[in-house]
Amino acid sequence: MSWLHTWAGVTVGAVLFAIFWMGTLAVFDAEIDRWMIPSTRLAAMDEPWSLDAAWRDRAPPGGSSVWTLVLPTDRKPTAELRFQDAEGRWTHRLIDPGSARTLPPPGSLAGTGFIYPFHVHLHIRPFGFGYWVVGLAGMAMLALVVSGAVIHRRIFADFFSLRFRRKRQRGILDLHNVAGVAALPFHVAITLSGLVIFLSIYYPAIRFFSYAGDDRAYYSEAFGTGSYARPKEGRPGTLASLDEMAAKAREIWGGDAVGTLSVVHPGDAGAFVQLGRSVEFDVPYNRDRVYFDGGSGSILSVYEPVPASRIQRFIAGLHFIQFRHWTLRWSYFVLGLAGCVMIATGFLFWIESRRQRHAKSGLLGVRLVEGLTVGSVTGIVAATLALFIANRLLPADATLIGIGRQALELWAFCLIWLTAFGHAWLRPKWAWLEQCRALSALAAAAVLLNWLTTGDHLFRSLVQPHLRAVATVDAILIGVALLGALAARKLRQRPALAPGDDGDLSLTSRSAD
Amino acid sequence: MLTALAFVLVSGFALLALSQGSHWRAAGGSAQLPRPAVLALRIFGFSLLLLGLIVAVLRDGGGFGALLWACLLSLAAFAVTAALSFHPRCLRGLASTIAPFGMAFGKMPGERDRPERPDNRGGETKDSISDL
Numbered sequence: 001m002s003w004l005h006t007w008a009g010v011t012v013g014a015v016l017f018a019i020f021w022m023g024t025l026a027v028f029d030a031e032i033d034r035w036m037i038p039s040t041r042l043a044a045m046d047e048p049w050s051l052d053a054a055w056r057d058r059a060p061p062g063g064s065s066v067w068t069l070v071l072p073t074d075r076k077p078t079a080e081l082r083f084q085d086a087e088g089r090w091t092h093r094l095i096d097p098g099s100a101r102t103l104p105p106p107g108s109l110a111g112t113g114f115i116y117p118f119h120v121h122l123h124i125r126p127f128g129f130g131y132w133v134v135g136l137a138g139m140a141m142l143a144l145v146v147s148g149a150v151i152h153r154r155i156f157a158d159f160f161s162l163r164f165r166r167k168r169q170r171g172i173l174d175l176h177n178v179a180g181v182a183a184l185p186f187h188v189a190i191t192l193s194g195l196v197i198f199l200s201i202y203y204p205a206i207r208f209f210s211y212a213g214d215d216r217a218y219y220s221e222a223f224g225t226g227s228y229a230r231p232k233e234g235r236p237g238t239l240a241s242l243d244e245m246a247a248k249a250r251e252i253w254g255g256d257a258v259g260t261l262s263v264v265h266p267g268d269a270g271a272f273v274q275l276g277r278s279v280e281f282d283v284p285y286n287r288d289r290v291y292f293d294g295g296s297g298s299i300l301s302v303y304e305p306v307p308a309s310r311i312q313r314f315i316a317g318l319h320f321i322q323f324r325h326w327t328l329r330w331s332y333f334v335l336g337l338a339g340c341v342m343i344a345t346g347f348l349f350w351i352e353s354r355r356q357r358h359a360k361s362g363l364l365g366v367r368l369v370e371g372l373t374v375g376s377v378t379g380i381v382a383a384t385l386a387l388f389i390a391n392r393l394l395p396a397d398a399t400l401i402g403i404g405r406q407a408l409e410l411w412a413f414c415l416i417w418l419t420a421f422g423h424a425w426l427r428p429k430w431a432w433l434e435q436c437r438a439l440s441a442l443a444a445a446a447v448l449l450n451w452l453t454t455g456d457h458l459f460r461s462l463v464q465p466h467l468r469a470v471a472t473v474d475a476i477l478i479g480v481a482l483l484g485a486l487a488a489r490k491l492r493q494r495p496a497l498a499p500g501d502d503g504d505l506s507l508t509s510r511s512a513d
Numbered sequence: 514m515l516t517a518l519a520f521v522l523v524s525g526f527a528l529l530a531l532s533q534g535s536h537w538r539a540a541g542g543s544a545q546l547p548r549p550a551v552l553a554l555r556i557f558g559f560s561l562l563l564l565g566l567i568v569a570v571l572r573d574g575g576g577f578g579a580l581l582w583a584c585l586l587s588l589a590a591f592a593v594t595a596a597l598s599f600h601p602r603c604l605r606g607l608a609s610t611i612a613p614f615g616m617a618f619g620k621m622p623g624e625r626d627r628p629e630r631p632d633n634r635g636g637e638t639k640d641s642i643s644d645l
Binding site for chain 2: 157159160161162163164178182183184185186189282283284314318323325327328331332334335338
């Protein structure tokens with residue numbers, strides 16, 4: 001068990017940290033969107049938006065097979081339109097519901113476009129390979145949590161113990177144990193629910209054996225996708241009142257609001273409207289749908305999930321956390337950070353407990369893993385901060401050798417991450433200290449740049465409700481800056497790092513305690 | 514209701530922590546707590562944690578309530594751990610309230626005096642896993 005825990009941790013830990021870090025940030029992905037795309041820092045509307053007005057203003061040009069409107073929520077004040085343009089290309093536009101004007105292209109992938117998908121599939125798209133890497137990491141995480149609990153002999157006696165004043169290894173191990181055991185329900189639930197979300201990918205056998213290979217039947221019954229369809233009639237028709245359809249749907253759903261609206265075959269006599277239920281008001285990430293006839297507004301079909309689907313939607317929902325519950329949202333953020341601390345301290349303990357032995361016998365393990373750890377822990381944080389800074393520095397129409405603004409931000413992320421790895425392997429004794437200092441400086445710079453480029457500094461954003469998202473991100477950045485400075489200070493206090501001392505860290509560090 | 518919930522959970526974990534010898538001493542408790550007192554502390558502690566579940570479900574309904582309880586349990590455990598590690602005197606008040614009740618449990622009839630286990634590592638003693 002100890003062997004399993006150690007080896008799974010060392011080999012998969014870097015990927016796990018990336019997934020946990022991006023996942024923790026993704027809790028506030030909509031808030032990061034507001035921070036990175038200032039044009040979306042809009043006030044919430046006082047009255048619900050009229051769907052008929054939206055349709056009147058925004059009906060697609062002829063030819064679009066589907067017209068979809070994603071309605072604003074309390075975290076996403078913009079509405080999103082998706083339709084096929086005159087050339088048949090799928091386009092999407094962000095709308096300010098208050099003024100009904102189209103917002104300029106965001107020029108940034110931001111939270112929902114980069115950070116959240118990074119967590120889901122590490123942006124490794126070919127053949128869906130990324131889903132499998134994340135899935136395997138998730139399975140490894142479950143093995144790690146179980147083996148960790150088994151090998152932790154004093155799991156109850158040490159439940160509340162954080163012994164920093166003893167040897168450094170004791171403090172690191174205690175922190176690793178507390179971060180793991182105290183948040184054990186969260187770690188298990190999050191990892192397992194993450195795997196359950198993608199059961200369609202990890203268990204293709206369901207479709208082959210239970211549905212005789214009929215993908216459409218499976219997705220229709222399990223997720224309601226395409227549970228109602230009818231072809232175009234080929235002659236023009238008008239659309240009945242969308243707001244009345246919405247009212248009928250809300251009655252069926254016990255008062256819950258509409259989340260998405262789709263008009264299929266818009267402009268045709270055979271048009272029908274699909275209304276999707278909001279996911280804000282309950283834990284399950286529901287896919288409840290009501291289908292209406294376009295011309296008359298009468299109900300055609302109501303999608304009801306089967307019991308197995310209900311369970312899967314609840315489990316998925318507790319992972320997606322798209323519901324409106326601010327205590328839970330902040331709790332998930334803190335517990336996600338605890339997971340990051342658990343993974344990082346796991347690495348640190350492995351390194352510290354083998355440092356002397358490897359130095360004496362000339363093994364490269366510690367050097368390799370330490371470089372890997374610095375790069376994957378402080379490195380990815382630095383890369384994320386570089387993403388924020390690039391976002392604030394790049395002008396709206398920036399291009400460089402043919403690379404657009406959106407991609408330039410991602411280049412900043414990747415280059416800083418690679419630099420962090422290089423720095424870690426080239427300057428092993430100073431890597432932690434220098435990267436902590438860099439994190440502190442980068443985070444402070446990001447907060448400053450937000451103020452300089454948008455004027456929404458923390459004192460203003462804390463007071464105005466529609467800027468609460470910006471305040472959230474600024475506060476987190478300030479937290480990172482303070483933590484980085486604190487860590488740098490603690491590291492600097494280690495006698496082995498006195499100026500001019502290039503001595504072997506491993507021999508002096510033990511006597512320092 | 515949220516503050517009440519937080520208070521209930523933190524108190525529950527505080528009682529459980531104080532039932533462990535090293536933390537009882539760190540919070541200023543003098544002698545070793547007699548076995549019945551330790552048991553009582555643990556029963557009360559776990560009961561408070563369960564009460565937290567009821568409060569959470571009353572506040573937010575079944576789904577959200579269960580999630581809220583599970584999350585706040587962990588956060589409360591972190592809070593008590595941090596207090597014990599950085600500022601054990603926070604629990605001094607609680608410890609001194611418990612002490613007279615604990616001592617009142619006293620010795621069971623016929624029980625001999627158990628010698629104090631020597632502290633040989635600056636406050637750390639070998640709590641055996643059979644403690645819980």
